[in-house]
Amino acid sequence: MRPFSRFLAGARTAEPRLPGGHRLYAIGDVHGRDDLLGDLLAKIDADCRARGATKRIIVFLGDLIDRGPSSAEVVERLRTYRPDGARIVFLAGNHEEVLLRILDGEKDLVPDWLRFGGAECIRSYGVDPGELRRKSPDRAIDTIRAAIPKAHAEFLRAFDDTFRAGDYLFVHAGIRPGIPVGEQVRADLRWIREPFITDRTEHGFVVVHGHTIREQVEDCGNRIGIDTGAYRFGVLTALGLEGADRWYVQASDAVSNFAPGGNRSITSALDGVSSQSG
Numbered sequence: 001m002r003p004f005s006r007f008l009a010g011a012r013t014a015e016p017r018l019p020g021g022h023r024l025y026a027i028g029d030v031h032g033r034d035d036l037l038g039d040l041l042a043k044i045d046a047d048c049r050a051r052g053a054t055k056r057i058i059v060f061l062g063d064l065i066d067r068g069p070s071s072a073e074v075v076e077r078l079r080t081y082r083p084d085g086a087r088i089v090f091l092a093g094n095h096e097e098v099l100l101r102i103l104d105g106e107k108d109l110v111p112d113w114l115r116f117g118g119a120e121c122i123r124s125y126g127v128d129p130g131e132l133r134r135k136s137p138d139r140a141i142d143t144i145r146a147a148i149p150k151a152h153a154e155f156l157r158a159f160d161d162t163f164r165a166g167d168y169l170f171v172h173a174g175i176r177p178g179i180p181v182g183e184q185v186r187a188d189l190r191w192i193r194e195p196f197i198t199d200r201t202e203h204g205f206v207v208v209h210g211h212t213i214r215e216q217v218e219d220c221g222n223r224i225g226i227d228t229g230a231y232r233f234g235v236l237t238a239l240g241l242e243g244a245d246r247w248y249v250q251a252s253d254a255v256s257n258f259a260p261g262g263n264r265s266i267t268s269a270l271d272g273v274s275s276q277s278g
Contacts, residue, residue, distance in 0.1 A: 015244050016167035016206045023048065023242040024057040025249070026170055028226040029093065029210040032068025032120055034077060036236040039251035044238055045083070047249050051242070056086040059163055061210040062093025062172035062190070065156075066117030067231040072124040072152070079155040092159035093172040093211065094190045103145055103153055107137035110144075117231075122147060161189050164205070168241065173211035174223070177201060196223070208239060217248060 018024055025044050030037050048056055064078065065071040081088060095117060102109050111133075114122070119129035125147040132140050162181060163170040169181065174196035176188045188196075193212055203222055210227035217237060218225040226248075230236040234253030239246065 017244045018166045018168065018241045020243065022055045022057060022165070023051065023240070024059065024165055024168075026059045026061060026208050026226065026239045026241070028061055028228060028237050029063035029213075029230060030060070030065075030068070030074055030236060031063055031095075031117070031231040032065055032071040032074055032124065033230040033234075033236060034068075034070035034073040036230050036234070036251040036253075037074055037077065040236050040238055040249065041081075041083075043249050043251060044240075047240065054242070056083070057089065057165065058083070058086055059089040059170045059208075060091060061170060061208070061226070062091045062159070063095045063210060063227075064090075064093070065099060066095040066113075066121045069120055070124055071121040075152045075155060079151065089163045089170070090159045091163060091170060091172050092156070092161060092190060096156050096159060097190055099148075100153065100156060102141065103148065105141060107141050110137060110140050161186060165241075167205050168208055169203070169205045170208045172209060174209050175203065175207060177203070197225075 027040065044058070060078065064074050098109055098113050099118070099121070102113060114129055114133060122129055122132060122144060127143060127147045132143055135143060161171070172190050174188070174192045175181065175184050176192065177195055177199040197212055200220065200222060207223040209223060209225055212225055213227050213229045213232060214225055215228065215233060217228065224239060226237045226239050228235040228237045236251045238249045240249060
């Protein structure tokens with residue numbers, strides 16, 4: 001397990017803050033929507049220029065791949081993404097975990113992966129998922145390994161599990177309430193929903209996460225969920241932070257009646273895939 005990533009951690013204040021001299025954008029689950037991602041990154045650049053020069057951090061909360069039509073394009077765009085003067089942080093989601101476990105030889109995961117977003121992913125790499133389903137498990141693994149460039153797999157393997165900035169903790173799925181950050185297990189960081197989603201206790205920081213889809217951003221005080229369903233609802237969201245300020249930048253398929261709040265949840269079918277603890 002990679003060490004937890006720490007940065008600019010500070011004492012929790014009454015009003016959550018990012019340390020001075022920094023501006024941060026956290027981007028929710030992309031899920032193969034390279035069109036929305038390109039639009040959102042351009043909007044973030046414009047937003048950052050309008051707000052003036054400062055140190056910039058961009059955090060991707062995981063699940064870059066699967067479900068949408070362009071996983072290969074998303075991975076290649078972000079693997080080579082080098083915006084001037086910005087620190088880029090990539091966190092691992094459960095979908096990256098499943099693909100890497102398949103590449104490592106867990107052939108029993110292939111059928112579930114194909115049903116829950118992997119078919120779209122492997123098609124973006126030039127493989128017909130129907131033909132893949134007809135292959136033996138060993139041949140299927142060989143085909144997936146041959147299709148996905150080593151540079152893409154190495155990029156995904158380098159992702160961290162958490163990132164801390166001031167009074168905010170960034171993670172893909174969430175945390176196990178009551179457990180110190182350094183003692184969290186990977187399965188929870190990448191897969192948890194309950195009891196995290198309904199927990200309202202103070203963690204000592206605000207958790208910013210994706211993984212659980214909402215039609216709108218969900219700010220509950222102790223956590224902020226920003227997976228607005230890029231593949232499902234056609235909306236990709238970034239949370240902007242500077243000092244005590246928060247704002248949102250979005251890319252969408254159509255004009256959105258976006259407002260923070262809302263409570264509708266879509267549970268990912270990948271919950272049916274066994275997760276790895278450790």
